[in-house]
Amino acid sequence: MPSVxxxxxxxxxxxxxxxxxxxxxAIFTRRDVxxxxxxxxxDEALLTxxxxxxxxxxxxxxxxxxxxxxxxxxxxxxRVQAAFRAANxxxxxxxxxxxxxxxxxxxxxxxxxxxxxxxxxxxRNRGGPVVLGRTHAPEMxxxxxxxxxxxLWLAARAEGVGIGWVSIFREGALREILSxxxxxxxxxxxxxxxxxxLHDQPELQARGWxxxxxxxxxxxxxxxxxxxx
Amino acid sequence: MPSVxxxxxxxxxxxxxxxxxxxxxAIFTRRDVxxxxxxxxxDEALLTxxxxxxxxxxxxxxxxxxxxxxxxxxxxxxRVQAAFRAANxxxxxxxxxxxxxxxxxxxxxxxxxxxxxxxxxxxRNRGGPVVLGRTHAPEMxxxxxxxxxxxLWLAARAEGVGIGWVSIFREGALREILSxxxxxxxxxxxxxxxxxxLHDQPELQARGWxxxxxxxxxxxxxxxxxxxx
Numbered sequence: 001m002p003s004v005x006x007x008x009x010x011x012x013x014x015x016x017x018x019x020x021x022x023x024x025x026a027i028f029t030r031r032d033v034x035x036x037x038x039x040x041x042x043d044e045a046l047l048t049x050x051x052x053x054x055x056x057x058x059x060x061x062x063x064x065x066x067x068x069x070x071x072x073x074x075x076x077x078x079r080v081q082a083a084f085r086a087a088n089x090x091x092x093x094x095x096x097x098x099x100x101x102x103x104x105x106x107x108x109x110x111x112x113x114x115x116x117x118x119x120x121x122x123x124r125n126r127g128g129p130v131v132l133g134r135t136h137a138p139e140m141x142x143x144x145x146x147x148x149x150x151x152l153w154l155a156a157r158a159e160g161v162g163i164g165w166v167s168i169f170r171e172g173a174l175r176e177i178l179s180x181x182x183x184x185x186x187x188x189x190x191x192x193x194x195x196x197x198l199h200d201q202p203e204l205q206a207r208g209w210x211x212x213x214x215x216x217x218x219x220x221x222x223x224x225x226x227x228x229x
Numbered sequence: 230m231p232s233v234x235x236x237x238x239x240x241x242x243x244x245x246x247x248x249x250x251x252x253x254x255a256i257f258t259r260r261d262v263x264x265x266x267x268x269x270x271x272d273e274a275l276l277t278x279x280x281x282x283x284x285x286x287x288x289x290x291x292x293x294x295x296x297x298x299x300x301x302x303x304x305x306x307x308r309v310q311a312a313f314r315a316a317n318x319x320x321x322x323x324x325x326x327x328x329x330x331x332x333x334x335x336x337x338x339x340x341x342x343x344x345x346x347x348x349x350x351x352x353r354n355r356g357g358p359v360v361l362g363r364t365h366a367p368e369m370x371x372x373x374x375x376x377x378x379x380x381l382w383l384a385a386r387a388e389g390v391g392i393g394w395v396s397i398f399r400e401g402a403l404r405e406i407l408s409x410x411x412x413x414x415x416x417x418x419x420x421x422x423x424x425x426x427l428h429d430q431p432e433l434q435a436r437g438w439x440x441x442x443x444x445x446x447x448x449x450x451x452x453x454x455x456x457x458x
Contacts, residue, residue: 008435009265012258012427014389019251022244023387026252027282027380029241036238048444053256055444058382060396062433064442073451091364103361132332132438133396135320139371140396143416146372150379151256153287158252160243167289167362167369179453187372198241204291206237209361213293215277215284222302224408 026154032203033162034107037114037193046159047116050192053155054120059144061132065124066145066187069178071117076177080189081111083173084166091168102209109166114191119174120149125183145187152190162195255383261432262391263336266343266422275388276345279421282384283349288373290361294353295374295416298407300346305406309418310340312402313395320397331438338395343420348403349378354412374416381419391424 014020051068059065071077088108095103111117122145134140153163166189174186199206220226243249280297288294300306317337324332340346351374363369382392395418403415428435449455 008428008430009426010258010429012260012265012386012389012391012424015251015254015387018247019254020387022248022251023255023383024278024282025244025248027384028285029239030285030287031241032287036241049253051448052444053253055442055447056257056259057379058259058261058394062431062439062441064447067447067449067453069449069451069453071451076451087365091361094359094364096359106361108362127439130323130325132320132335132433133337135323136316136398136400137396142368142372143375143378146375147379147382149372150286150376151383153376154252154380154383155256157241158244158249160241162241165287167366169365171365177452181453184453195241197238199237200239201237202291204361210291210356212291213284215281218284218293218296219280220296220298222298222300222305223406224296224298224410224413 026157029198030153030157031162031198033164033195033198034110034203036162036195036197037110037191038196039115040194042116042161042192042194046161050152050155050159050161054148054152057144057148057151060134060140061127063127063131063141063144065122065126065141066148067121067123067184069119069121071119072115077111077117079177080117083169083177084109084111087168087170087173102207106207108168110164110191111166114164114193116192118190118192119178119186120145120188120190121180121184122187123184142187149188156192160194161192162198164191165189166191255386258427259382259386260391260427262393262424262427263339263432265391265424265426266339266420267425268344269423271345271390271421271423275390279381279384279388279390283377283381286373286377286380289363289369290356292356292360292363292370292373294351294355294370295377296350296352296413298348298350300348301344306340306346308406309346310338312398312406313338313340316397316399316402331436335436337397339393339420340395343393343422345421347419347421348407348415349374349417349419350409350413351416352413371416378417385421389423390421391427393420394418395420
């Protein structure tokens with residue numbers, strides 16, 4: 001159907017076999033990194049490529065609710081690590097005794113070693129009070145921001161940069177350290193750095209914390225529990 | 230440092246230039262699709278590749294909280310579309326008169342035309358009451374599920390499959406139609422189908438709804454509002 005908009009359509013068939021393999025390679029070899037960061041600096045041009053990938057994530061109503069707080073300052077990192085440690089002491093105490101020794105042995109962050117830390121935030125008021133697609137699901141702005149995180153994570157894998165997502169902070173800790181304004185919430189606190197090796201499976205699986213589930217047990221047909229597999 | 234785990238490390242430097250270009254091509258040419266779906270069926274092998282990509286998303290504590298409800302049944306799709314229409318009538322009424330004609334002219338879903346619909350859910354109780362990394366941020370399971378959505382979206386682009394995320398439903402509508410059990414929440418309702426062309430920019434931008442923000446205005450240094458750009 002001809003329309004005034006048809007000029008903006010571009011061909012979009014499948015990628016070549018080699019291109020498809022590259023996309024799947026990024027997806028399957030991406031890891032959450034805590035220990036493999038090289039001290040080699042991450043240059044600005046590379047960081048800009050990663051942030052550009054994040055900025056091209058889908059967003060509800062094209063809201064683009066994200067901001068990027070890039071942290072290289074050692075003093076800021078030290079405050080963030082202290083906030084992690086306070087929360088992680090609380091977290092450790094929540095696990096049953098049988099799990100506690102393994103939990104305590106896990107390294108869960110690389111805040112100091114990673115040359116760059118990055119807090120990706122969500123401005124919950126961006127785009128005004130009514131946002132297309134968010135009228136019935138106010139959390140869609142947070143979800144859009146997570147899509148930006150995953151775009152960045154996969155681009156980073158292709159660039160040889162590892163990323164670790166640190167989520168153990170008391171509420172308000174990052175807001176205070178990074179001076180986030182009212183209405184802007186931290187969605188992801190990421191550690192970034194070049195890596196030369198990564199675990200060949202998720203580290204929590206390698207260390208015996210939890211196994212990968214069988215995909216076929218997670219598939220349902222036309223409704224929950226119908227014709228799984 | 231030698232460790233019993235070092236055997237599981239694999240080399241992980243940057244991809245080749247061609248591989249990097251393929252990953253960025255997926256990121257930059259991915260679109261939210263409402264109108265370009267081909268009626269050509271999506272075969273099971275292809276769908277399984279996409280679900281496998283989703284299943285390899287990062288998840289908090291390796292929780293893997295997602296399930297995949299694959300919908301091909303026309304009657305189920307019709308009920309979902311009716312739920313969308315009821316909610317969208319409410320949504321349209323929320324926009325000011327100046328935006329209303331454009332809002333009403335936008336096609337916001339391809340539920341019926343897309344050969345496959347897919348609801349990706351989050352089981353908020355998977356992995357028990359205490360999940361590593363989720364102790365202080367209970368929403369991390371939802372965010373993990375969104376990472377699965379974005380993995381699938383990028384893999385789909387590489388496969389020549391378009392995806393549209395429909396988020397305009399009254400709370401509880403999808404739960405009821407898909408018989409989701411207590412504790413399992415719908416995170417994303419997606420329409421999937423082969424596409425031969427896509428918009429060369431986000432459709433909402435092409436149609437004059439909203440422009441892309443300048444990336445440099447979204448970057449902060451070591452704290453909010455410091456040395457942006």
